Amino acid sequence: MDRGLCVSVYLNKNRFFNRCLVLPRPSPRDADVYLDLDLSSVRHRVDTRFLSFTIDASLAEKERFMALLSSVKLQTLTKALRPAFLRFGGSRQDFMEFQPGESKGLRNLTSEESCGLTLLPWWLEEQLKEEWAQFQEILIKEDLEADYGDLKFTATTVDQLYSFSSCCGLDLVFGLNALLRTKENSWDGANAALLLEYCQARGYRMSWELGNEPNSFRKKAGVVVDGQQLGRDFAQLRELMSRFELYRQAGLYGPDVSQPRHRRADILGGFLETGAQSIDAVTWHHYYVCGRDTSLNDFLNPDILDTLNDNITKILEHGAPGKPVWLGETSSAYGGGAPGLSNAFVAGFMWLDKLGLAASRGLQVVMRQALIGPGKYQLVDPNLDPFPDYWLSILHKRLVGRRVLRVEMLSQLGQGERVRVYLHCASKRSSSSGAVVLLSMNLSDEPAVLFLPPSVSSSSVEAFVLQADQPGEQGVLSRNVMLNGVVLKMVDDRTFPDLRGTRLPPADRLQLPPFSMAFFLFHEAGAPACS
Structure with a gap:
């Protein structure tokens, strides 16, 4: 199967948008994950030094x-x-x-x-x-x-x-x-x-x-x-x-x-x-x-x-x-x-x-x-x-806020618990009031499609997709990590690489590549719990 380096956003049932390499449309083997997000109330507040x-x-x-x-x-x-x-x-x-x-x-x-x-x-x-x-x-x-x-x-x-x-x-x-x-x-x-x-x-x-x-x-x-x-x-x-x-x-x-x-x-x-x-x-x-x-x-x-x-x-x-x-x-x-x-x-x-x-x-x-x-x-x-977990940590620190929200997966086909998601208000440094960030991962060798509820499907998305620099299950043993298709490496002892996400238009679904982790930042979610 062709391997996507970034993320696909489906505009409707016939068209999809891709900022990196083209991913195949979901096959019957892919996992369809329907998400239910509660943006109205805060589940927990963690320490600023979480x-x-x-x-x-x-x-x-x-x-x-x-x-x-x-x-x-x-x-x-x-x-x-x-x-x-x-x-x-x-x-x-x-x-x-x-x-x-x-x-x-x-x-x-x-x-x-x-x-x-x-x-x-x-x-x-x-x-x-x-x-x-x-x-x-x-x-x-x-x-x-x-x-x-x-x-x-x-x-x-x-x-x-x-x-x-x-x-x-x-x-x-x-x-x-x-x-x-x-x-x-x-x-x-x-x-x-x-x-x-x-x-x-x-x-x-x-x-x-x-x-x-x-x-x-x-x-x-x-x-x-x-x-x-x-x-x-x-x-x-x-x-x-x-x-x-x-x-x-x-x-x-x-x-x-x-x-x-x-x-x-x-x-x-x-x-x-x-x-x-x-x-x-x-x-x-x-x-x-x-x-x-x-x-x-x-x-x-x-x-x-x-x-x-x-x-x-x-x-x-x-x-x-x-x-x-x-x-x-x-x-x-x-x-x-x-x-x-x-x-x-x-x-x-x-x-x-x-x-x-x-x-x-x-x-x-x-x-x-x-x-x-x-x-x-x-x-x-x-x-x-940095080892790979460092890059994951710095993205979490930049994007994820203190307020924890509720997210549920209403259905999954073919993946069991290999697709896992969590939801927070976005950090103040990463977005404006009301924004939310979806933490997601796909432990499978097949893509997963995340279907979004109307509460966020009208929002633009900033995608931060992390993958190994080598394909397949053995590729996850690599010590190199890519952000949206680009290997992360310090420019010099004082300078970080570009850690910005890829901006995507509103859509009702996202595709999570095999063996990937992602932060999806919904800038215009307008979550009451995050205002």
Whole structure:
């Protein structure tokens, strides 16, 4: 079958309009998807920093790698994803201790001053990137074996991290070590107090977490901390924060448990009994599959995508009334990701579906693991070039607004749940009042036709269609992504490619190519919920 590079819009039953290459008219095998959109009411409102991301704490295992945060390229890519939280944490945070000492940083810098004073010389950046690519293999091995040594980090590490977040306009969330325990197995906050004291003296505004995946403490360190004790530990941290003027009202998030199965759900329930009043959001982690035991079929399997919905239901059942729920760490596959899959175009189906589903269920924040770190699921590669999921993220950040609307698929033929759609008000930066954006994906090797209701069929459409640069099912393993038929690549370290959509006339249907993801922006939808 001929492959369309962009999108077809059908003007009537006999004619269609195509801005790229000609697509064949739908055959009986194609999926006819009839959409019902509710533009009158808001289903949920997510945080302005809904799409957020992490930096893995392993970056600080050797302090010199923190200098990568001064890369012009990395700062350019990161600024484009603001507003966002930047979480610094992960498995190694529970083996890190702050070592006070003289700082090399400067106090009270503005974000622009912070950017200007920390730029990395090109020759040093090239050297660090080469060393970082090699060191990642050591870190991945440590993760697989859960073999972590104690790590001291200095004021310089804190300064570099805060300088990066300030320069890029991000809200820093710092993960504290929960495995510093007393003989009575309560949390020992003495080292955290030293860090808070230093950060307050520097004027560093940030939020805090305590511990990473406490359900795995036994495996990582031979320590068992039940949920109720963990809640008391958070209450202790909240009391510690109250001693510092800068952090009395600062955010505290937790407990960062893994997805709810067996003991993990028990830990969350016990934690909320004793710690709910201490936190500002309930955080948990989610991955679809194990990176060492998965396949391309898993990444294209709608049943696997649906497991997130079941997990969200379980978390919400345990949730504390009035407390927002966050996905505090998430990606496609745990264990550092799946080589050849988590860093390929196909991973975008999991990422876009997660963003759409999480918002539709009312989760306030989704933190992507990771902007930079060891493994195969980062947003940028060891050379600091974007992976496909980065381009998906920047389009989501630009186009998708806070207000979540209801969309239903009234009928589908031949595709099951391989066509998936979500609906938001458009972001203020992308369109005028009343505009909506349809997030859509086609997991099938056949085109899908989206039939639009009258509420939007009279609106012009701006189409942002993402496809791999190679055809067919094996093509989704490519690390190159096309926007409306053009491969996306940075022009230089400071300049993005053209990320504008293709303007299409009003029509009652859209065609979604095989193995594609798309944002369809309806500028004149006039949605009352978005006015």
